[in-house]
Amino acid sequence: MTVRPLQAQTTAAQERPTVTPRSTRPRERGIPEATVARLPVYLRALQGLAERGILTVSSEDLASAAGVNSAKLRKDLSHLGSYGTRGVGYDVDYLVYQISRELGLTQDWSVAIVGAGNLGRALANYGGFGTRGFRIAALLDADEGVVGDEVAGLHVGHIDTLEDVVSTERVSIGVIAVPAVAAQGVCDRFVEAGVTSVLNFAPVVLNVPPAVDVRKVDLSIELQILAFHAQRKADGRAPAPPGGRIGAKEKA
């Protein structure tokens, strides 16, 4: 590999161009990125409601369970189609299905985690891997000392099997849970092996070709953002509500 173009990557929303030129589809392609980022939250809220036997929910109630305001929720859902009933609300199960489908969770995605330290183990143990839709195909590490360990019913494999695992298990999402210095190398191997979605926990900016989608999760960035706001509060500056609108009636 030689020169690799740098691609912006954020914890926050990633932009999308939206080029589809109008068709006769049930609903136009081109869901705003901000909406995509909230769909998983709605999905989780809906699954909670479904478990409690609730069949129908209004935008007001669902919004409050998801921590957003109802106008935003309705606008978001309107991008998927008209799945509500005026005067009534949304059918919980139906909406769960529609959102799942939109997010691509009706198929299974194979995930490979590199790094079997505490973080990698925590990820591997993450119950059912969040919601259904994801399967941990492998947990790999470079340290001979941990290779062979059993974690969450998986054997820790050696990093050198990465390429094999990616191709035989059809891995489409690579998770990087290694120290910062090793992250770019692991990323390159993922990309070289054909993985086009990467979730990066290492505190580095990864360089990838434009076709590869990188999201990052970064503890110290989150702490620093909190520190900024904490400082503002302490300074006795306008103690401006740090979060968004107070979007709820009261909610148990």
Add this chain to the structure above:
Amino acid sequence: MTVRPLQAQTTAAQERPTVTPRSTRPRERGIPEATVARLPVYLRALQGLAERGILTVSSEDLASAAGVNSAKLRKDLSHLGSYGTRGVGYDVDYLVYQISRELGLTQDWSVAIVGAGNLGRALANYGGFGTRGFRIAALLDADEGVVGDEVAGLHVGHIDTLEDVVSTERVSIGVIAVPAVAAQGVCDRFVEAGVTSVLNFAPVVLNVPPAVDVRKVDLSIELQILAFHAQRKADGRAPAPPGGRIGAKEKA
């Protein structure tokens, strides 16, 4: 505890009202939230440059190290003040200091982590706790089996000491690394004890009073967002570049 208002909370940027009415300060208060979220990235890039002995950097080079475009970087930095030199660039050390100060990293923040499972341990072990500026005051757990364990030079304390720890150690940031069902309870205790900044790793929407700042980090949301984009690629739809602009010349 009775009714608690719900507050929006995102992995992404949190909005800010910006009410400051103009003063004669070196630079207006009211740094856009999107900018605040990027300052830690710039800071890290600058620290990397400083370690390599680089004294001065142009917006173009710093932007590329941080994975953003240079116009955005300049606009961001302009919110802190005029710290660059036209025709030359920015003094690396000086800018490190200015950003650190702005983020509140010139003082130390005490952090309490609740949950000493793999995730809590991973967080506790997180080298130097990201950048300097944060001190782990305690690592607590409800499980008697792990209380007393030593992790990263810390004794795991019992959750019942939370209130004590918060007040004696002046904890200002609470980190929640417990299972979803326990998260709201831990959060309530933090809030009750006076903590106004919370970093939540549990997959739930926390209810907090408006004065409390919550940020969340959520693995399954990130995976689902990646799945959405992966599906779009697989569908053979407009394979639109998933990330932002390709902001770099080439960068080694």
Add this chain to the structure above:
DNA sequence: CCGTGTGAACTGATTCACAGCC
């Protein structure tokens, strides 16, 4: 002359407010 700093233009996201439908 080079690169910062910034008004102006633009693009995307949120909120409002109400028409339309069950």
Add this chain to the structure above:
DNA sequence: GGCTGTGAATCAGTTCACACGG
């Protein structure tokens, strides 16, 4: 009557392009 779905208005964030200063 109540609640969805959506244009229109607003607001925030990004990009452009260039005047200005070292």
